[in-house]
Amino acid sequence: MDKQNIDPAQQLVIDFKRQGHFDKLKNQILSNNIENDQNIQDLIKLKIIEIVNQMVSKDESLIFKNRGINSALIESKIIKDDYKLLQNNETENDSTKNIDLNKFINDSLNDSTLYDEILQILNSMD
Amino acid sequence: MSGYHRRSRNTPYEASSKHSFSYHRRQQQPKASRYEAAIANQNISVDDVRPYQRSMNYQEDNSHNLHNNHKSNNNNSNTKISNNKKNTYNSSSYHKDYSRPKKNHSRYDYVPQERHSYHSNPEDSSYRNEGNYYSKTNNSSSRDVNRTRYDTHRTSSNGTSTLTNSKDSNSSTRYFNPPKAPVLHSTGSRTNNNNDPILRRPKPILKYNNNELFTSKYHYFNPLSKTLIHKDLMKNWHENEKDKNIPRAGFILTSDNSTGKLRSMITPRTPNIPSKDPRTNRIPLKPTRPRYPRPTLKIIPHLPYDKHSLGPIPPNEIIVYLSPDLTSNSISENFVSVQPLSIKNYFKTFGSISHFESLIDPNNALPLHLFLIRFDSISDNAIDSNNNGQSHNQMVGIRNAYKAYKAYQQSDCYILGKKFKVELNENNKLLEMKQKIIEQNLRSSQATAISNSNKDKISNTNSINNSSSKDTNSSTNNTSLNNQSHESDSTQWKKRLFHEEIHKQLNYKPAIFVGRRFATIHRLRVEDFKIQLRKYRWSRVLDISAGIFVTFNDLKSAQNCFDMEQGTLKLLSRQKNSYINVRLELVEPPPFRRLKSSLSSTVSPTEKSADSGINGKPVPTYESKDDLLKAAVKIILKDLSSALHMDIRKKTIGPAVFDTLNPEKFPNLLAEKQKREIQRQKHLREIAEAQEKKRNDENNSNLDIFQLYGGYSASNSASRRRALKRRQMSLSDVNDKKRKSRKLNNGMTPMSHMFNEDESTNAEQSLAATLDDHYKSSSEDDLDEEMEDDQQEDDHSQPSEPELYTELADESEPSSKHASDDSRRGPDSELTTPEPDSEYIDKKKIIELSNEKENIEVNDKEIEEAQSLYLPSTTAFPEPVYEDEFNIFDKSLKLNIHDLQNAVKDEEDLELLKSIVGANVEKSNPAYTTLIEYDCWKDRRQSINKKASTDTYKLLNDEALPEYFVNMKTPFVAQGMKKIDDEIKVSYLPHRRRRNEPLNTVDHHSEERESTQELLRKDSELPDVPENTTPDISSSRINRAINRRFQQDIDAQRAAIGTESELLSLNQLNKRKKPVTFARSAIHNWGLYALEPITAKEMVIEYVGERIRQPVSEMREKRYIKGGIGSSYLFRIDENTVIDATKRGGIARFINHSCEPSCTAKIIKVGGMKRIVIYALRDIGLNEELTYDYKFEREIDAEERLPCYCGAPSCKGFLN
Structure with missing residues (x-):
């Protein structure tokens, strides 16, 4: 391992992470309240509940048999295609809105405030 | 030999020394003439002389010739002869004859001159006296030689005298037919002897010259006179022969097979015809097939060198060297040294190595990869002189070396992946090889030195080029570089700098380049490069418009490959169909990219050129802090985005899904499922109960032993309720279920709990309780009855009447209600006797009670039925309303109060009874009254119990209790301790019964469990009746066949496994075993019972136990008796083997003995082993005890005899 050959930017990033700013930022994003005092996680949860309920109503055996496997399968199904299922709006249920997770993440990341924040931290680090 | 007379020297034969003849012939020479004279004198023709028949004719000729010769040579003496014979002789023929020997002659030739000289020699009178001649001639008389001699002499006379002069007769030959010495051509030594008079044979002398002797009968030849005596006595054989068929010339006997029979034929001799060599006449051999030439030499086995071998000693050393094959050992790999030790070990397999040497290059001390291995066994055996000076060990070494050499002649020797060649070290080959390799190495080292120097030059120029390129920073670098390249050495390759895009395609990696035109012309492909450069660490081979690029991850490896392959790389040109040298160029990655910002001097050139990133990528450098920060951001x-994604997936979505799938979240679904489960279970239960009910119905006929002793009694309330004639209600499934759901003892309470019935909360039971109380006082009841009857008689329309009816109705109602209670008791219903009378007794109370309750509901039906009893019937004679149960007038009948009570059916009867008995209410003694009540009750109780027990007993035994028990005055307990005999025990103990129909003592334990298991199982899918999976095998033969096949499968599997595993040992006989079980036996202690009916002649079970020898069994028997085991479980197979099931064995040991057995034991062979098998002699019923005849030997000693309890009619009484 060549210590001298690491990209200095990379090195900076490593230091940044070591100091914990990275995780902090991450949690910040995640816990941003998007609407009605619900952060993205809650929204996702609701949506998922809805989806799974739909599935179970179609096939009851999901509940009783092979819970672990079934949950893994459902999970992968949700993640597929950039969280397509989260975007669908099959039910009339208004409580859960469509979630475009990708978009959300990208937006949050491209947020300029975030950018400035990071820069700030970096500057302070040096 | 009397003497040796020398003859004169002037013998005529000496003159003719050219003729060779034997010494004795010389001596005889004069005799020849004498013979002739004798012959001539006697006028004996040739033909007359018998014994010499054979060559007679010939001799004639010869003699003629001889005489001719003789004559011609000798002038003086032979005139007479010659005169006589001249005409007959043919000189030409004579000469001719003597040119070479005649075929049917012996090898001796005739010397006519000699003959003549013989004849002409008169001097030799002394020959007459020489006995040698005689002896000699006699000795050889059998031979042809002598015969011929004689013949010649004899035949010299053809009627004419052949002798020269009579006076010479003595000297020349005194014999009648002087033998003519044959001439020997062959030996030269004899010729000398013949010439030498000293060495001539002395003349024969007759010692015993008695005429008597010689004139004796059988002496034919007179050696002195040399005549045949008795000639006149002798006749010609063919003259005297009666059979004229005999040919004159003589005959031979041949075996003739012409007529089919072997007979001897007379074949005449034909002396004239020269005979042929029969050997030439033989059938020529079959022409042998031509032997085809062999294409190869026949391989003869290697002859080992041993003491008999000649030549130099074969080598016992081998040379092992790296094969110069390029394909296997590439040059680059040679640098990896092979451990000499591994080579040594490798060759140790051929024999013990005494010397191992790894040769090194003296110039540079590098290993030559040349090894010398000498095979010898390392020991100090003295040199064995027998083996050509070689020791045995050396011979072994020679052999081993040859073996090693030969082994690798056919196949290649690979050690540690390297290919080696093995050769024998003959004629010091090793030294040659060594020299050769050393030279080779030298050369190669020189070559590398040259190339290294070249390389240095190249690298120098490269660096120059590099630095120059970095200085210029325009896109038109090519031209500048080209200019520079011109400046460089002409031997250098052009250093091309490619367009930026190309470098991009190369991912900014160093590469080796092959020109586009070149590649297309020769149609070089990427695969070709891949194959040829497979040993180098290239990363990709690209085929792009500029050419073919072989990219490397780092410059070093690129350079290495370039150096190695440059000039040597050959690829197959598809255009030329030959290998061509491919010109390579090294492409170095361009100078590192810079960030967007403009040139700044802060960037140090050293950073650029020297560094290569972790992955070979250039380390980016930042000009300003901002840039750095930006990059960092x-x-x-x-990273944030990826982390967020990950987080959400793992921490949000995953758990959410999992939690949502919790069944509790869907209560409605859960409820539904549970409902379904319940239904299923219910269904299962129903089925199980149905099954059990079926089973119980089967068992109903049998007595339940557990009820026998009245351990549990039905609560009297229930029994009373069953008191109705119309109790024959069918048991329903519902009742079964209800029954099942009740307590374990099926609603029956133990006897001791009878008094608890007051406490029952059940309305029915409370009713019963009160009834019970009243039941105790029977007298009251009687009174009540009376009163009731009176009431009844008096007034039907009394208020009691409707009450009565209601009673009845009520009575019937509860009875109908409690029909279920009846069912509870089931088989016990017979135990307790019906008490129709109790109805009446209870009526009153019921009325009272019923007033409390609201059981006024009258069942119209019941009323009608009751009334129907009293309806008048139209018969001729009045018939009693109730039938008589017993004949009162029967005196033998022992009535008890119970019976009397039963007899009283209505008030009328009661009146009558009263009148009989004379029951005066007034006269009743109060003290007595109480006792009476008690007595009645007690009596009643006893009667009930007794009846019950006798009924049970009857059911069991079909006969009443033995007298012993019936007439017992004192109770058992008071009788003191005494042993009860077995016969008596049999009568009351169920398991000691002698009957063939055993009790159902067998617990069908397993079957019950199955059904309960079904109920308990939750996850079962289908509530179907548990099926009997084993197919019904109707034929035991088929069953046996199936089992045999199974056994074969097991054996095959065991064979496949290979080991003698006990796990797979299968006792075939187990399959034929019938379902049997052991239980207490009436015969003795335990016995074996059949769980299913067994047909006759079927195998039941095998008697399994320890297989022991006869003496062991004897010892064990004694030991068991000593140890207290009274029963014998030893079963004899044959006189040597016994099966002992005392301590270890199968359940067949429980089969008891019977004098009338149901089974028999046979000994069959299964798998080669004898086994004891029990067969059924007759059909055996369900639950029947199996028995067979033990066939014990009859014991004389009375004490040894064991009593038999089999209970058979023809029981012998004893086991032995």
Whole structure:
């Protein structure tokens, strides 16, 4: 391992992470309240509940048999295609809105405030 | 030999010394003439002389010739002869004859001159006296030689005298037919002897010259006179022969097979015809097939060198060297040294090595990869002189070396992946090889030195080029570089600098380049490069418009490959169909990219050129802090996004899904499922109960032993309720279920709990309780009855009447209600006797009670039925309303109060009874009254119990209790301790019964469990009746066949496994075993019972136990008796083997003995082993005890005899 050959930017990033700013930022994003005092996680949860309920109503055996496997399968199904299922709006249920997770993440990341924040931290680090 | 007379020297034969003849012939020479004279004198023709028949004719000729010769040579003496014979002789023929020997002659030739000289020699009178001649001639008389001699002499006379002069007769030959010495051509030594008079044979002398002797009968030849005596007595054989068929010339006997029979034929001799060599006449051999030439030499086995071998000693050393094959040992790999030790070990397999040497290059001390191995066994055996000076060990070494050499002649020797060649070290080959390799190495080292120097030059120029390119920073670098390249050495390759895009395609990696035109012309492909450069660490081979690029991850490896392959790389040109040298160029990655910002001097050139990134990528450098920060932020954002994604997936989505799938979240679904489960279970239960009910119905006929002793009694309330004639209600499934759901003892309470019935909360039971109380006082009841009857008689329309009816109705109602109670008791219903009378007794109370309750509901039906009893019937004679149960007038009948009570059916009867008995209410003694009540009750109780027990007993035994028990005055307990005999025990103990129909003592334990298991199982899918999976095998033969096949499968599997595993040992006989079980036996202690009916002649079970020898069994028997085991479980197979099931064995040991057995034991062979098998003699019923005849030997000693309890009619009484 060549210590001298690491990209200095990379090195900076490593230091940044070591100091914990990275995780902090991450949690910040995640816990941003998007609407009605619900952060993205809650929204996702609701949506998922809805989806799974739909599935179970179609096939009851999901509940009783092979819970672990079934949950893994459902999970992968949700993640597929950039969280397509989260975007669908099959039910009339208004409580859960469509979630475009990708978009959300990208937006949050491209947020300029975030950018400035990071820069700030970096500057302070040096 | 009397003497040796020398003859004169002037013998005529000496003159003719050219003729060779034997010494004795010389001596005889004069005799020849004498013979002739004798012959001539006697006028004996040739033909007359018998014994010499054979060659007679010939001799004639010869003699003629001889005489001719003789004559011609000798002038003086032979005139007479010659005169006589001249005409007959043919000189030409004579000469001719003597040119070479005649075929049917012996090898001796005739010397006519000699003959003549013989004849002409008169001097030799002394020959007459020489006995040698005689002896000699006699000795050889059998031979042809002598015969011929004689013949010649004899035949010299053809009627004419052949002798020269009579006076010479003595000297020349005194014999009648002087033998003519044959001439020997062959030996030269004899010729000398013949010439030498000293060495001539002395003349024969007759010692015993008695005429008597010689004139004796059988002496034919007179050696002195040399005549045949008795000639006149002798006749010609063919003259005297009666059979004229005999040919004159003589005959031979041949075996003739012409007529089919072997007979001897007379074949005449034909002396004239020269005979042929029969050997030439033989059938020529079959022409042998031509032997085809062999294409190869026949391989003869290697002859080992041993003491008999000649030549130099074969080598016992081998040379092992790296094969110069390029394909296997590439040059680059040679640098990896082969451990000499491994080679040594490798060759140790051929024999013990005494010397191992790894040769090194003296110039540079590098290993030559040349090894010398000498095979010898390392020991100090003295040199064995027998083996050509070689020791045995050396011979072994020679052999081993040859073996090693030969082994690798056919196949290649690979050690540690390297190919080696093995050769024998003959004629010091090793030294040659060594020299050769050393030279080779030298050369190669020189070559590398040259190339290294070249390389240095190249690298120098490269660096120059590099630095120059870095200085210029325009896109038109090519031209400048080209200019520079011109400046460089002409031997250098052009250093091309490619367009930026190309470098991009190369991912900014160093590469080796092959020109586009070149590649297309020769149609070089990527695969070709891949194959040829497979040993180098290239990363990709690209085929792009500029050419073919072989990219490397780092410059070093690129350079290495370039150096190695440059000039040597050959690829197959598809255009030329031959290998061509491919010109390579090294492409170095361009100078590192810079960031967007403009040139700044802060960037140090050293950073650029020297560094290569972790992955070979250039390390980016930043000009300003901003840039750095920006880059950092970018990275951070990227990481953030990935982290967010990950987080959400793992921490949000995953758990959410899992939690949602919790069944509790869907209560309605859960409820539905549970409902379904319940239904299923219910169904299962129903089925199980149905099954059990079926089973119980089967068992109903049998007595339940557990009820026998009245351990549990039905609560009297229930029994009373059953008191109705119309109790024959069918048992329903519902009742079964209800029954099942009740307590374990099926609603029956133990006897001791009878008094608890007051406490029952059940309305029915409370009713019963009160009834019970009243039941105790029977007298009251009687009174009541009376009163009731009176009431009844008096007034039907009394208020009691409707009450009565209601009673009845009520009575019937509860009875109908409690029909279920009846069912509870089931088989016990017979135990307790019906008490129709109790109805009446209870009526009153019921009325009272019923007033409390609201059981006024009258069942119209019941009323009608009751009334129907009293309806008048139209018969001729009045018939009693109730039938008589017993004949009162029967005196033998022992009535008890119970019976009397039963007899009283209505008030009328009661009146009558009263009148009989004379029951005066007034006269009743109060003290007595109480006792009476008690007595009645007690009596009643006893009667009930007794009846019950006798009924049970009857059911069991079909006969009443033995007298012993019936007439017992004192109770058992008071009788004191005494042993009860077995016969008596049999009568009351169920398991000691002698009957063939055993009790159902067998617990069908397993079957019950199955059904309960079904109920308990939750996850079962289908509530179907548990099926009997084993197919019904109707034929035991088929069953046996199936089992045999199974056994074969097991054996095959065991064979496949290979080991003698006990796990797979299968006792075939187990399959034929019938379902049997052991239980207490009436015969003795335990016995074996059949769980299913067994047909006759079927195998039941095998008697399994320890297989022991006869003496062991004897010892064990004694030991068991000593140890207290009274029963014998030893079963004899044959006189040597016994099966002992005392301590270890199968359940067949429980089969008891019977004098009338149901089974028999046979000994069959299964798998080669004898086994004891029990067969059924007759059909055996369900639950029947199996028995067979033990066939014990009859014991004389009375004490040894064991009593038999089999209970058979023809029981012998004893086991032995």
